[in-house]
Structure formats: C-alpha cells, structure tokens
Amino acid sequence: MTDLPTRVDIQEEGPREGFQIEPGPIPTADKIALIDALSATGLRRIQVASFVNPKLVPGWADAEAVVAGFTPRAGVEYHGLWFSPSGLQRALAFRDRLTIFGSITVSASEAFSRQNLNRDHAGQLEAMRKHVAAHQAAGVPVTRVSVQAAFGCNFSGDVPAARVVSVLAEALALAEETGCTIERASIADSMGWATPLRVERVIGAVRERWPALKLVLHLHDTRGLGIACALSGLRMGVSTFDAAVAGVGGCPFAAHPGAAGNIATEELVFLCEEMGIETGVKLEPLLEAATLAERIFGRRLPSAMIRGGGLDRHRVHAAA
Amino acid sequence: MTDLPTRVDIQEEGPREGFQIEPGPIPTADKIALIDALSATGLRRIQVASFVNPKLVPGWADAEAVVAGFTPRAGVEYHGLWFSPSGLQRALAFRDRLTIFGSITVSASEAFSRQNLNRDHAGQLEAMRKHVAAHQAAGVPVTRVSVQAAFGCNFSGDVPAARVVSVLAEALALAEETGCTIERASIADSMGWATPLRVERVIGAVRERWPALKLVLHLHDTRGLGIACALSGLRMGVSTFDAAVAGVGGCPFAAHPGAAGNIATEELVFLCEEMGIETGVKLEPLLEAATLAERIFGRRLPSAMIRGGGLDRHRVHAAA
Known part of the structure; x- marks a missing residue:
C-alpha cells in the first residue's frame, strides 16, 4: 500500500x-x-x-x-x-x-503509425525531427515525448514491453540530439489493450531503464479495465494521468466502432481521494x-x- | 504478480x-x-x-x-x-x-439491516436461527454466510473492517451452533462503497482471522471502481466472484437512484483471462x-x- x-x-x-x-x-x-x-x-x-x-x-x-x-x-x-x-x-x-510546448510522438506499433500518423516508424522519426525544428524556430520548447499503442494494437496485435522501451529510447535520443529537455513521457494505451499486468510490465520496463523520467499514463476504457489499469499505474509509481470528464472521447483512427473515451476524471479523482x-x-x-x-x-x-x-x-x- | x-x-x-x-x-x-x-x-x-x-x-x-x-x-x-x-x-x-442450499445473511451496518432486512442486527441473528432451522427441517444444507454492506453504507457511512470481522464471527458461530458446514463466505459491497484499499483492508482482516475460509466477493460498480476492486480481491487471494452479465442489476433497497449493477461478467472474464x-x-x-x-x-x-x-x-x- x-x-x-x-x-x-x-x-x-x-x-x-x-x-x-x-x-x-x-x-x-x-x-x-x-x-x-x-x-x-x-x-x-x-x-x-x-x-x-x-x-x-x-x-x-x-x-x-x-x-x-x-x-x-x-x-x-x-x-x-x-x-x-x-x-x-x-x-x-x-x-x-x-x-x-511541443511533443515528440512515436508509436510502438508500426501499423498504428501508418494508420494514425500516416507514416512508417522511420518516417515518423524523420517527421519528428522537422517537427522539433519547427518548434524551436518558433521559440517553443519541446518538453514531452509520447508513445502511442504502448499496450497493443488493433492492426498488429500485442506489443512487447521491449518494443515500448526501444521506441521511447529513439524518441529520447532524438530529443537529446536536438537539445530538447524532456519533462514527461506519456505512455498511451491508444486502443484499449492495457490490462493491469501489462501496465506493470510496460511501466516496470520503462522505469527500470529511466528511473527518474516522469511518466504520464493515457488510458482508454474500451474494455472496462481503465481504472484498474490506473491503479496498477499508481502502484508502479506513475503520478500523472490523462483523463476525460464523464469518460468522453475516443480515437477516430482506431478503426473500432467501440473505441471508448479516456478513463473518467471523476472516477480517477474518486479512486485517488478515497485512497x-x-x-x-x-x-x-x-x-x-x-x-x-x-x-x-x-x-x-x-x-x-x-x-x-x-x-x-x-x-x-x-x-x- | x-x-x-x-x-x-x-x-x-x-x-x-x-x-x-x-x-x-x-x-x-x-x-x-x-x-x-x-x-x-x-x-x-x-x-x-x-x-x-x-x-x-x-x-x-x-x-x-x-x-x-x-x-x-x-x-x-x-x-x-x-x-x-x-x-x-x-x-x-x-x-x-x-x-x-441456504445462506446465513447478516449486515455489517445496522442501519442497512433495518432497511434491507427489516430487522436490527440482533433481530437478524434471531431470524437467521429460525431460517437455519427451517432449512434443516426441509433437509436443505446451509453452506454459505453472507455479510452485506461490508465496505460502507448509504445510511450509516463508513464500515470498519473490524465490524465485518465481528458480524462474520457471529454468523459463523451461529452456523457452528446449529451444525452447519460453511463452504463459502460472501463479502458484499451492497452499496458501492468499496475501493481497492478498502478491499485489501477488509479481505486482509477476514483472511487473517480465517485463513482457510473460502471467500466470495460481491461488488457493485456504482462508482466505476468495481473491476479495480475485483483486482484487489484477486491479489488478496479471493478466487470466487459474483458478477452479472452486461453489468445489470442493483439493489432496490439501497435508497439510491444511482445504484448500479454488479461488475460485468465479461469484464471480469476479460480481466482474468488476459492476465x-x-x-x-x-x-x-x-x-x-x-x-x-x-x-x-x-x-x-x-x-x-x-x-x-x-x-x-x-x-x-x-x-x-
């Protein structure tokens, strides 16, 4: 506890x-x-x-x-x-x-990258290099990285934790090369594949590699496990969460009519405050x-x- | 894990x-x-x-x-x-x-006992004695005990774990006196007060007192934490759960228009099988x-x- x-x-x-x-x-x-x-x-x-x-x-x-x-x-x-x-x-x-502020966004699933970002993984990294340059030219700091499809993908299936670590490493390397100071890394369950054990495995692997990196968990409640996954995130030391009032939202590019919203903010607040x-x-x-x-x-x-x-x-x- | x-x-x-x-x-x-x-x-x-x-x-x-x-x-x-x-x-x-089979039902909240069972706690124990006798007279074994309102009560507020232990002890004593062999004890969140930490505290206290007693967790998803509470139950060694297909149900006597159904069976199955x-x-x-x-x-x-x-x-x- x-x-x-x-x-x-x-x-x-x-x-x-x-x-x-x-x-x-x-x-x-x-x-x-x-x-x-x-x-x-x-x-x-x-x-x-x-x-x-x-x-x-x-x-x-x-x-x-x-x-x-x-x-x-x-x-x-x-x-x-x-x-x-x-x-x-x-x-x-x-x-x-x-x-x-700007974000460097990558996908742990190449197939989702093509669907949602319109580029393969290499193309996305190249695009992010230009994206960072555009921000820097405008005097806007790039302080976030975000890994989409970190727990699984409707187009390519299960995503291993090692894959999340490797794409996050590439995004962080790009940030370092381009002189960005990253404050937070967002780990996103873009299509509702997270389970409590998958959260433990992925967050555990990420924290083992980067113990001081502040993590954000972005969860969709597509299959009813959203708050249980948030609890696993809390237990793994995650202290920043995305959430949506009333549980609204959903990814228009997930190719899934049941694509659900984020975890409901009021349920996350209730979970936390009551604990x-x-x-x-x-x-x-x-x-x-x-x-x-x-x-x-x-x-x-x-x-x-x-x-x-x-x-x-x-x-x-x-x-x- | x-x-x-x-x-x-x-x-x-x-x-x-x-x-x-x-x-x-x-x-x-x-x-x-x-x-x-x-x-x-x-x-x-x-x-x-x-x-x-x-x-x-x-x-x-x-x-x-x-x-x-x-x-x-x-x-x-x-x-x-x-x-x-x-x-x-x-x-x-x-x-x-x-x-x-028969069940001995008690409530950890005296106020909920009066509302839902129409008797105070002492009256309920007396009624259960007659209830057991009626089952035994019909040749029906009484094999369950059930503690309602085990995590909190809309009428009386928070319920301490020690209270759950004491009413369960009374129910088990009644079973022993009357010669019943109890196979399972159900711990019920009748009004949706459970949180993952409350589940850990209550189930922990019960298991510490009766390590060999097989427990059933009955959870209502009134506030969106049902599956997270089930996960805590699993971690505490509970291996039997009540659930309702599609999350239907709700207690008609909870005096609460938002009284929700049980945890959805398909979400519990998904949680378990994916883990x-x-x-x-x-x-x-x-x-x-x-x-x-x-x-x-x-x-x-x-x-x-x-x-x-x-x-x-x-x-x-x-x-x-």
Missing part, C-alpha cells in the same frame, strides 16, 4: 478528446461552457482544443473561437494539440491563453461538469460516477 | 439481479432466453431466479415459470434466492433443476449473451466490453 504516490496530477483531456469524436455539430458556446466548468474544479491542466485539419476532424473546426472564448482561471494551464507546422502557428496566436491520494480536484463541482457534459453530448456518457455520486454526501447524512 | 490465483470461479447473478430491478415487465420467454444463453458460455453457477414477495419485487412474480422453462445444461449449477420459509418452499418445488487466470468461460458467447441482455433490457447497459469486444479477434486479424 505504501508505494502509492501521495499526490497525483490529472491532465483533463475531455474537451479535446470529446469534441473530436462526437458527430455533432456541438455549439461553440457549449464547448466553452464545459471548459469554464472544468476550470472551477481544481484541475490544473486542461487540454481545450485541437488545431488539426477540420476536414479530418470537423468537431474542431471552431478551435480558434473556443480558445478565444473561454475564461482563463489563475493557476490553471490550458493546452492545445497539433501535429503540423500550421497547427503550431494556429496555437501560437493564443500565446496569452495557452501554455505552449488518501491528493488530486487537488473537488469532486462535487467535477460531477457538475460531468453532468453538463452529458447534457451537451445529449446521450448517456460512460462514467458510473455521474449516477453514483460521491460518498461524502452519505457520510454527512449519516453523521447528522 | 505471483500471488494471483490460477483459476477463478464466477457466480453469474445477472438474471436474478437484473430482472429484480428493471421496471419491466420483461416477458418470461426473454428471461429464459438469457439464462439459456448464459448456460452456453462455460459459466458453472447461474443464479436464475428470486423467490421473493412479488408485491415487493414484481420483476420476479414469474419465478416459477422461469425456473420451469430454462433448459438445464450438464455441469452447470442453477441457484435461486429466497429469504423466507415460503420462498424456500417455492424453491424446493424445483429440486430437480436447482442446486438448493492468465483461467475462468472456464468463453468470452465470445458471453458477449453474445450480453448483447442479448441489452436487447431484452431495451437500453444501453453499463458494460464497456459489449462495445469494446475481445482482443482475440484483433490478434487473429493481425496474424493473418
């Missing part, structure tokens, strides 16, 4: 993940309302928009209007996502509202944001916590 | 749990079809009906017709549930189709049964696996 972290950082990805996959169109004002609701929960990092090709991801055609429209709150970092130089330029127009791990997030306003998300998306969202609610309300009642 | 069991027994409670809480009415033929579908999955224990007061639980007014109607399969035990002598008599009419723990259950026919349940219930059910599907189909595709 004692190897659990005492504090966990949660990176809220609900707006970016959620609005990218909904058939929509969802009004810009609703997207802004959800971001503002999330800003009031104690979350300190919120990914608010995706600067991607609106022909490929029509849900983010209004990225500029959303980023211009939300009300920034002191102490909260707002992030964007982009993959191209033009996306970076679009983000840079909001230097005053967004915390802007004595501080998140800085207040559950009740977060549940209000999740309820708002359900209203905006217009359908029942995956999070059980939306209906289950927190325990403190029962404790207060019981103590009365 | 190595303290995980090599084999897990799953007790399917979907029919009993699910049909008790749906507003319905659900046609008897649909209930029978779901039981028959579950019989073909490799599950070896299925709770098929509840012989309770149809005024309180109208969804089980047709218990006799359901039990008379399903097609028993060799190697599968079919169970019923009852709380009164008249319920026992109704079950006994099906000695040829049901495996009939190398044998369940004897075949995932694909189980997913078909879950899809049938969703059709019968006429709404989107909680299980993510219904949409996510298994991994073997992707592995086959990847290997082709």
